[in-house]
Amino acid sequence: RINGQRLWDSLMEMGEIGGTEKGGCNRLAGTDLDKQARDLFCAWCEATGCEIKVDKFGNIFAKRPGINNELPSVATGSHLDTQPTGGKFDGVFGVLSGVEVLRTLHENNITTPTPIEVSVWTNEEGSRFQPAMQGSGVYVGRFDLQQELDKTDVNGLRLGDELARIGYLGEEELGSRNIGAFFEAHIEQGPILEDEEKRIGVVRLGQGIRWYNVEIQGQESHSGTTPMHLRKDAMVATGKIVAEIESLANRYDNGLGTVGFMQVYPNSRNTIPGNVKFSADLRNPNPDVLATMHEEFVAYCDAVAKERNLEITVDNFWYFAPVEFNASDDVKAATENLGYSHMDIYAGAGHDACYMADLVPAGMIFTPCENGISHNEIEYSSPEQCEDGANVLLHTMLTASKR
Amino acid sequence: RINGQRLWDSLMEMGEIGGTEKGGCNRLAGTDLDKQARDLFCAWCEATGCEIKVDKFGNIFAKRPGINNELPSVATGSHLDTQPTGGKFDGVFGVLSGVEVLRTLHENNITTPTPIEVSVWTNEEGSRFQPAMQGSGVYVGRFDLQQELDKTDVNGLRLGDELARIGYLGEEELGSRNIGAFFEAHIEQGPILEDEEKRIGVVRLGQGIRWYNVEIQGQESHSGTTPMHLRKDAMVATGKIVAEIESLANRYDNGLGTVGFMQVYPNSRNTIPGNVKFSADLRNPNPDVLATMHEEFVAYCDAVAKERNLEITVDNFWYFAPVEFNASDDVKAATENLGYSHMDIYAGAGHDACYMADLVPAGMIFTPCENGISHNEIEYSSPEQCEDGANVLLHTMLTASKR
Ligand SMILES: NC(=O)NCCC(=O)O
Ligand SMILES: NC(=O)NCCC(=O)O
Numbered sequence: 001r002i003n004g005q006r007l008w009d010s011l012m013e014m015g016e017i018g019g020t021e022k023g024g025c026n027r028l029a030g031t032d033l034d035k036q037a038r039d040l041f042c043a044w045c046e047a048t049g050c051e052i053k054v055d056k057f058g059n060i061f062a063k064r065p066g067i068n069n070e071l072p073s074v075a076t077g078s079h080l081d082t083q084p085t086g087g088k089f090d091g092v093f094g095v096l097s098g099v100e101v102l103r104t105l106h107e108n109n110i111t112t113p114t115p116i117e118v119s120v121w122t123n124e125e126g127s128r129f130q131p132a133m134q135g136s137g138v139y140v141g142r143f144d145l146q147q148e149l150d151k152t153d154v155n156g157l158r159l160g161d162e163l164a165r166i167g168y169l170g171e172e173e174l175g176s177r178n179i180g181a182f183f184e185a186h187i188e189q190g191p192i193l194e195d196e197e198k199r200i201g202v203v204r205l206g207q208g209i210r211w212y213n214v215e216i217q218g219q220e221s222h223s224g225t226t227p228m229h230l231r232k233d234a235m236v237a238t239g240k241i242v243a244e245i246e247s248l249a250n251r252y253d254n255g256l257g258t259v260g261f262m263q264v265y266p267n268s269r270n271t272i273p274g275n276v277k278f279s280a281d282l283r284n285p286n287p288d289v290l291a292t293m294h295e296e297f298v299a300y301c302d303a304v305a306k307e308r309n310l311e312i313t314v315d316n317f318w319y320f321a322p323v324e325f326n327a328s329d330d331v332k333a334a335t336e337n338l339g340y341s342h343m344d345i346y347a348g349a350g351h352d353a354c355y356m357a358d359l360v361p362a363g364m365i366f367t368p369c370e371n372g373i374s375h376n377e378i379e380y381s382s383p384e385q386c387e388d389g390a391n392v393l394l395h396t397m398l399t400a401s402k403r
Numbered sequence: 404r405i406n407g408q409r410l411w412d413s414l415m416e417m418g419e420i421g422g423t424e425k426g427g428c429n430r431l432a433g434t435d436l437d438k439q440a441r442d443l444f445c446a447w448c449e450a451t452g453c454e455i456k457v458d459k460f461g462n463i464f465a466k467r468p469g470i471n472n473e474l475p476s477v478a479t480g481s482h483l484d485t486q487p488t489g490g491k492f493d494g495v496f497g498v499l500s501g502v503e504v505l506r507t508l509h510e511n512n513i514t515t516p517t518p519i520e521v522s523v524w525t526n527e528e529g530s531r532f533q534p535a536m537q538g539s540g541v542y543v544g545r546f547d548l549q550q551e552l553d554k555t556d557v558n559g560l561r562l563g564d565e566l567a568r569i570g571y572l573g574e575e576e577l578g579s580r581n582i583g584a585f586f587e588a589h590i591e592q593g594p595i596l597e598d599e600e601k602r603i604g605v606v607r608l609g610q611g612i613r614w615y616n617v618e619i620q621g622q623e624s625h626s627g628t629t630p631m632h633l634r635k636d637a638m639v640a641t642g643k644i645v646a647e648i649e650s651l652a653n654r655y656d657n658g659l660g661t662v663g664f665m666q667v668y669p670n671s672r673n674t675i676p677g678n679v680k681f682s683a684d685l686r687n688p689n690p691d692v693l694a695t696m697h698e699e700f701v702a703y704c705d706a707v708a709k710e711r712n713l714e715i716t717v718d719n720f721w722y723f724a725p726v727e728f729n730a731s732d733d734v735k736a737a738t739e740n741l742g743y744s745h746m747d748i749y750a751g752a753g754h755d756a757c758y759m760a761d762l763v764p765a766g767m768i769f770t771p772c773e774n775g776i777s778h779n780e781i782e783y784s785s786p787e788q789c790e791d792g793a794n795v796l797l798h799t800m801l802t803a804s805k806r
Binding site for chain 1: 486
């Protein structure tokens with residue numbers, strides 16, 4: 001068994017880096033705070049006898065030798081970056097559960113058949129730079145390394161430069177680790193396990209995600225002198241589309257639709273906005289339904305453009321197809337061996353394990369979180385819930401290492 | 404007659420201060436560029452023998468002595484600040500027409516019966532600091548001096564500090580000038596004069612304006628894991644209200660409604676926005692209709708708050724009641740004497756003359772502008788149109804000074 005108190009203390013210590021007044025975290029990818037979190041992770045892993053490597057996209061790998069070091073590692077990992085108003089658990093819980101696995105093996109002098117590896121993936125959140133799960137996506141070859149290093153934030157800062165600045169632009173080639181299986185522990189971020197009173201969610205599927213950049217080009221004009229019928233108001237068109245995204249999501253089982261990001265130009269109260277840029281995020285576990293949602297969304301935007309004589313560009317720059325986790329049964333077996341209540345579940349959020357599933361057998365372990373709230377400073381999982389998840393991770397990895 | 408070429412050259416010279424690539428101006432109130440524009444104005448006025456005074460809100464007054472300097476001045480003026488994507492004419496045309504009046508009197512050695520005064524009012528645009536017509540509003544006593552000096556921009560910079568920083572926090576008491584009548588020349592900023600092929604608009608009324616700060620408080624949550632029915636999405640509520648403002652304006656004759664400014668928090672694409680702040684601008688020439696629009700707007704916001712379990716605060720922090728210009732006949736007489744075609748018109752925008760009408764007989768002279776477009780970098784009035792307006796201003800002021 002892992003040490004629940006030690007895991008909790010590490011979660012709290014890590015949570016101080018970028019800690020917010022409301023008890024959450026603001027630790028965006030590639031910032032000084034991200035560096036501090038990475039440094040702390042590396043120090044903790046080195047203390048358990050790991051060798052640390054960083055790849056050319058800033059992904060970190062801490063490897064603990066096994067009996068046969070030619071064998072592929074059994075790996076776990078998640079991310080240390082957070083939302084601007086994020087919690088202390090999203091991502092961090094998975095990484096520190098991995099650290100707790102290392103510590104448990106170390107203090108018990110256990111040498112596993114294969115090496116054990118814990119990774120920290122760059123920019124999983126997709127908040128400062130897009131898309132999400134960027135580090136694991138580049139690692140598995142879904143995205144082009146150079147193109148992703150060249151991505152910029154809203155202030156025009158380049159991710160590659162930021163990684164170099166914080167000392168985490170490494171030498172390892174992408175995809176070059178000898179990994180045999182990947183497991184990720186994560187808080188559920190939704191309300192289902194809590195509602196169903198289950199200790200563990202065995203994640204069977206990661207749902208589909210489509211991310212969009214929408215840009216509406218109208219014409220700036222005076223709010224007090226421009227008759228309604230002569231306007232090319234980019235903001236009203238935006239309002240219509242935002243409202244429609246909700247309706248669209250509600251029309252489909254398990255449909256989700258969100259506009260989280262917006263920039264209004266020139267953002268002056270008596271100038272009719274000439275340009276609005278905003279994000280759209282559509283999700284569904286069923287790829288056919290998501291495809292239909294996509295078509296309806298694009299058609300709606302086109303209709304608004306035509307009706308209002310505006311230019312609207314809808315750039316669906318990221319499509320993440322639903323992924324099935326083919327090592328879920330390992331997670332389920334470990335959970336049952338530990339005697340924890342569990343249920344099958346699907347992941348609403350994207351996770352690094354979803355991309356790792358491209359390369360190796362992969363599985364995910366979900367733990368409940370309070371009221372299902374995540375991407376919020378009040379996000380909370382109890383010490384016991386965290387301990388449960390880390391124990392399942394330990395036993396899943398041990399079993400996989402023995403195979 | 405004024406010198407049209409000289410007026411045009413001055414407009415172009417002033418337009419270089421904060422000049423944008425698209426030929427417009429970005430010269431927000433209280434910035435270094437505002438200082439440069441003010442300095443140039445002062446230099447031009449001093450060259451015509453004026454004495455310059457600055458009051459405690461940064462309003463500038465250039466006074467040209469008359470035969471009897473105990474008599475109240477006949478004054479004109481407007482503003483030099485612009486929208487972030489503003490034009491070269493809005494406000495500036497009125498100020499420089501005043502300068503052109505001074506120059507014309509000076510070069511012709513005309514001493515008017517009363518003094519002649521040209522003013523530059525602080526922050527007429529209301530873009531960086533609110534409300535609009537702030538300088539003239541403080542001057543006439545509509546707003547409290549200290550309260551307005553304490554207003555901050557989106558970055559928290561205080562207007563009083565900014566005025567001090569650029570050297571335009573003066574000594575004169577507010578409202579202390581000995582002014583007998585006020586006239587303002589301005590581009591129409593709308594399409595009517597052009598459509599009706601009239602050279603001059605005799606402004607009879609300034610329409611009513613209500614400005615709002617709306618804040619919606621929901622709850623941040625994950626875009627991928629939060630079911631639609633559990634969301635407290637501040638952005639969807641915003642979208643509904645933005646769309647409704649258009650419908651509301653369309654329900655009333657001459658109704659206008661605009662959302663020009665918005666701030667989304669935390670502005671991350673996979674976090675459901677927990678807080679959105681935005682502006683609303685409602686206008687109508689009929690105060691009863693504007694009151695009804697106000698009630699419907701507030702009721703709609705309340706209904707959205709109730710239906711969606713959100714906190715919505717609607718702060719109608721500025722109400723500008725429609726104002727009648729009681730010296731319009733002076734403008735009309737001067738226009739007719741010059742033989743220019745004209746029509747009565749109402750002002751869709753607010754103007755400093757609207758507040759000056761509280762204290763003294765006031766009138767406004769409108770000139771056409773291309774396609775009625777203003778608050779846009781492509782705003783344009785021809786040299787001839789500008790010349791017409793300045794000539795009407797000169798003759799209106801001369802007549803008033805003789806009375
Ligand atoms: N786990 C998590 O919050 N990932 C962020 C990517 C997403 O938006 O789903
Ligand atoms: N003239 C002008 O554009 N004034 C700005 C104030 C308003 O919004 O009407």
